[in-house]
Amino acid sequence: MAMKKLLNKPENLVQEMLEGFVLANPGKVALEGANLVVRVAPKSKDKVALVTLGGSGHEPALSGFVGEGMLDISVPGEIFAAPGPPRVVEALRAANRDAGVLFIVLNHAGDVMSANLAMGMAKKEGINVKQVLTHEDISGGPRSNPEERRGLAGALPVIKVAGAAAEQGRSLDECLAVAERMEANMATLALAVSGATHPSTGDVIADIPEGMMVVGMGQHGEAGGGTQPLKSADETAEIMLAALLDDLQAKAGDEFLVMLNGVGSTTLMELYLVLRRVGQLLEAKGMKMARTLVGEILTVQEMGGFQMCIGRLDDELKALWDAPCNSPALTVK
Amino acid sequence: MAMKKLLNKPENLVQEMLEGFVLANPGKVALEGANLVVRVAPKSKDKVALVTLGGSGHEPALSGFVGEGMLDISVPGEIFAAPGPPRVVEALRAANRDAGVLFIVLNHAGDVMSANLAMGMAKKEGINVKQVLTHEDISGGPRSNPEERRGLAGALPVIKVAGAAAEQGRSLDECLAVAERMEANMATLALAVSGATHPSTGDVIADIPEGMMVVGMGQHGEAGGGTQPLKSADETAEIMLAALLDDLQAKAGDEFLVMLNGVGSTTLMELYLVLRRVGQLLEAKGMKMARTLVGEILTVQEMGGFQMCIGRLDDELKALWDAPCNSPALTVK
Amino acid sequence: MTNAIGCTEMAAMLRGAAAEIRANHELLGKLDSVGGDGDHGTTMLRAMANLEKAVDAASGNDLKSLLYDVGWAILGVDGGATGPLLGMFFMGMSEAVEGCDTLDASALAAAFEAGVAGVRAQTKAQPGDKTMVDALVPAVMAAGCTAESGGDLLSVLRDAAAAAAAGAAATKDMQARFGRARNIKELSIGTPDAGATSVSFIFAGFLKGMDTNA
Amino acid sequence: MTNAIGCTEMAAMLRGAAAEIRANHELLGKLDSVGGDGDHGTTMLRAMANLEKAVDAASGNDLKSLLYDVGWAILGVDGGATGPLLGMFFMGMSEAVEGCDTLDASALAAAFEAGVAGVRAQTKAQPGDKTMVDALVPAVMAAGCTAESGGDLLSVLRDAAAAAAAGAAATKDMQARFGRARNIKELSIGTPDAGATSVSFIFAGFLKGMDTNA
Numbered sequence A, B: 001m002a003m004k005k006l007l008n009k010p011e012n013l014v015q016e017m018l019e020g021f022v023l024a025n026p027g028k029v030a031l032e033g034a035n036l037v038v039r040v041a042p043k044s045k046d047k048v049a050l051v052t053l054g055g056s057g058h059e060p061a062l063s064g065f066v067g068e069g070m071l072d073i074s075v076p077g078e079i080f081a082a083p084g085p086p087r088v089v090e091a092l093r094a095a096n097r098d099a100g101v102l103f104i105v106l107n108h109a110g111d112v113m114s115a116n117l118a119m120g121m122a123k124k125e126g127i128n129v130k131q132v133l134t135h136e137d138i139s140g141g142p143r144s145n146p147e148e149r150r151g152l153a154g155a156l157p158v159i160k161v162a163g164a165a166a167e168q169g170r171s172l173d174e175c176l177a178v179a180e181r182m183e184a185n186m187a188t189l190a191l192a193v194s195g196a197t198h199p200s201t202g203d204v205i206a207d208i209p210e211g212m213m214v215v216g217m218g219q220h221g222e223a224g225g226g227t228q229p230l231k232s233a234d235e236t237a238e239i240m241l242a243a244l245l246d247d248l249q250a251k252a253g254d255e256f257l258v259m260l261n262g263v264g265s266t267t268l269m270e271l272y273l274v275l276r277r278v279g280q281l282l283e284a285k286g287m288k289m290a291r292t293l294v295g296e297i298l299t300v301q302e303m304g305g306f307q308m309c310i311g312r313l314d315d316e317l318k319a320l321w322d323a324p325c326n327s328p329a330l331t332v333k
Numbered sequence C, D: 001m002t003n004a005i006g007c008t009e010m011a012a013m014l015r016g017a018a019a020e021i022r023a024n025h026e027l028l029g030k031l032d033s034v035g036g037d038g039d040h041g042t043t044m045l046r047a048m049a050n051l052e053k054a055v056d057a058a059s060g061n062d063l064k065s066l067l068y069d070v071g072w073a074i075l076g077v078d079g080g081a082t083g084p085l086l087g088m089f090f091m092g093m094s095e096a097v098e099g100c101d102t103l104d105a106s107a108l109a110a111a112f113e114a115g116v117a118g119v120r121a122q123t124k125a126q127p128g129d130k131t132m133v134d135a136l137v138p139a140v141m142a143a144g145c146t147a148e149s150g151g152d153l154l155s156v157l158r159d160a161a162a163a164a165a166a167g168a169a170a171t172k173d174m175q176a177r178f179g180r181a182r183n184i185k186e187l188s189i190g191t192p193d194a195g196a197t198s199v200s201f202i203f204a205g206f207l208k209g210m211d212t213n214a
């Protein structure tokens, strides 16, 4: 299939992309060692470091969130494929410090295996590392069965609050607690309205019938089950929000972060329509849309659709969400 | 045609979109009067105000750049259609101050007519307003024929440097001079690789044959002429950069801002490949990629492609480009 | 039919234009989508809705302010090129009818001429450039000739409508040099201009508004 | 054919596996694209390139470190699930050959068993869950039986390859409960599992590497 993409040789794709990425953000990020994405101005060594790993092809995630108040090191893998343990161990070594390392892992089999192998090796070397696993995709199964739930764009709120806590000098256990509280209070659901192509193979990575949408599709085009006729922005917002609130057993009075993550070709315009409706629906239920983030956070190439992620906030999480940060893809003053 | 978009009633599209937009950025922007997008924390009245106007459907442009160090008021029109003079006059009135108003207009017939009619009325009312017209699209014709050149994403650098100058308290004439110098040193070329649909009518707004790309296509799908087989990222970068450098009569030693504006479904990954090649090419010519900006700035719905905008920088423009700003779509610390 | 156009008659003409556009807006969108962005039909619908609102709201017997309000209301449409151009047509007419309670044939022709001047102050487009100017200019010339040679109001409107239609039809063979269609260069040849076609419907509507037999 | 596997023979087996995967990588990608993300073929190519590099670089006569280096090199592939699983297969084998200069039939079977244990430490997938475990487990069981009943090295490899192929084929009728294909649920039935098919090629390649007549 002829891809409608501007590419060079597939075998150089990730390498060239990373070179361009740091050129685009010269004051913020750099490549170090085995293509680890690091901060140009490192955090002081007495503060907890944040490390993550993940496949490429989802830009700006995850390396776009390396920076002040966010990640210290990201280990980008091949397209849609987790990096192998050797590079991950290298990252954990580079991040190593007395204050400890918080390791943020999105629940996908390859990522988890690679992360766990690397963690095991790092611990043997005496590195003080603790892991938080994100698995907020409610389409994977009930909350009681977290292993079946994938980690989607909800990694960002976890990175944000834990990154802010680390920047404030909190201990590894405190950072971990904050990350786990954010994680435990999040729920995400993905919607796809049009497919995409794999940038190395040219394969179609989601084949969505004309006039249909798929609720619950994974971020590599894994089928989701909920294929149904394409709905309006308002109706879509209603369907998705209801499922998320149900999963979180939300009650009147709850305050939420509402994050809408455009996965590729869906416009900001459409996301704003959805956000507007979410705000109305929450208000009608006596809940509050306390914080919002709308944009492309974790994309799936040119796929059409978005992920709706909501996270219940308490005062501490709100303050950490609001804390300043400075990364290629998110800057808060 | 069944659109793959999440929409409600077309007649409410812009209104609902604007409501969602301010909900997404509550600390930064608000709607005032006849849907003028204004700053939540207005600039002090002794500083020059920046006002712009433009059709909707290009989000985040232009209202996404309202904020500290950027625009004071944006007047969003209907989809791809300039707002009429009455709302523009209202914006100029709202911005009115002794320090004066800098009015940034992108060269599209409707925008220019509406802007000029509104300017005329505002001046009759004694409002001190001066205009800068952006027309950096080199596909329109030679530099000697500026009227034929459209204003594309290059509006952003103009807004950025003039906004920084205004925030520093410079006079209207100084802000205008900075804006005009940036404008005169910019050149933009657009590339389309896949089409889009008009969100109100569902019409195809650019019909690009399979396996082809169009150089010079306008941001509403206006045909560009340069239809040719789809090239690699490297070759595309070469073709486009050569045309831009030629237009600017660039010489060794020149320093440039390189801005790559994804227009919709083209990924950051692809833009990074292009940026990497641009950096190599400039270096080989003894020129410098002094500043970069890569992302979605002025989109064309889900169109595939990007605009390459380069701007020759001097020390003052560099400093203004680097100055802090805080808007929904661009924050510089 | 009366021999003088006062506010009531002008309101009927204006409503006639709105009705005619409404009946044909899909064609207008289609014509604009060839080289432009396809929004001309919906823009004209919004413009005509604003026109009707202004006509409804107009009180009293002041032709000048009726036309001014209509012009301003059309300017208030977020309509790209169409809002300013069409709005200024009515603003131009408004200025020309200063002091008139009613218009006879030559005053109407003169008002049209002032309307076209209002449009042409906004654009450098000349006849032959494939824009609404190609329908406006012949319409106004025809109105002027007919009035000068003693034609009555209805003849003025009939000849203006015929000339606008002919002018719009003639844009089919022209290459666009203004508006978005300019960008497709010679590919614009073969399709009539959307804005010129709108103008032909407006003049047809003026006539129908005054002469229900037309 | 020899009755003991030293470094030279192990290198031949490993290269045989790489050759077999290379000859079949397109099929692997296609199988993975049914329920997964279609990258399994290219991932296996990269894994085998790393394997060969490690084999080329290996010096001396240390079986344990040859297998360790191969395992580590495969872990170094950015390959989603495949890198860790396949890498740990060779890391597991490496631990089992500690102290051996050469392997006889039962030592080879034991090494395979340790390799599978290395894989199974990474995943909760059980036989029947439609993963590479469905090819690995029967292959290793077959190797163990053959060795126990006195079969020679070639019989061990032949029976292991046959069992891996049968195990991979049997995944066709299973529903995926691990890996990305899990998400398509019953739609995964009807296509063999990509990773299990890879394992069958690896064991076929081991055999071909040792027995050029195979």
Ligand SMILES: Nc1ncnc2c1ncn2[C@@H]1O[C@H](COP(=O)(O)OP(=O)(O)O)[C@@H](O)[C@H]1O
Binding pocket: B080, B081, B082, B109, B110, C032, C036, C037, C038, C039, C040, C043, C044, C079, C080, C081, C082, C083, C085, C123, C124, C125, C130, C131, C132, C133, C178, C179, C180, C193, C194, C195, C196
């Ligand atoms: N610069 C111009 N001068 C004269 N007429 C113009 C100009 N630009 C556009 N037009 C007219 O307007 C019509 C298009 O109107 P419309 O589609 O509503 O506006 P837009 O081009 O802004 O989308 C064209 O068919 C043409 O007749």
Ligand SMILES: Nc1ncnc2c1ncn2[C@@H]1O[C@H](COP(=O)(O)OP(=O)(O)O)[C@@H](O)[C@H]1O
Binding pocket: A081, A082, A109, A110, D032, D036, D037, D038, D039, D040, D043, D044, D079, D080, D081, D082, D083, D085, D123, D124, D125, D130, D131, D132, D133, D178, D179, D180, D193, D194, D195, D196
């Ligand atoms: N959790 C798992 N447990 C066991 N095997 C797995 C698991 N996940 C994937 N596999 C195996 O890996 C194969 C897919 O490998 P590959 O496509 O390279 O990795 P990825 O799924 O990360 O893209 C599957 O066919 C399956 O055999």
Ligand SMILES: [Mg+2]
Binding pocket: A264, A265, A296, B262, B264, B265, B266, B267, B296
């Ligand atoms: Mg995009």
Ligand SMILES: [Mg+2]
Binding pocket: A262, A264, A265, A266, A267, A268, A296, B263, B264, B265, B296
């Ligand atoms: Mg987009």
Ligand SMILES: [Mg+2]
Binding pocket: C032, C036, C037, C038, C039, C040, C080, C180
């Ligand atoms: Mg148009």
Ligand SMILES: [Mg+2]
Binding pocket: D032, D036, D037, D038, D039, D040, D080, D180
């Ligand atoms: Mg795969």
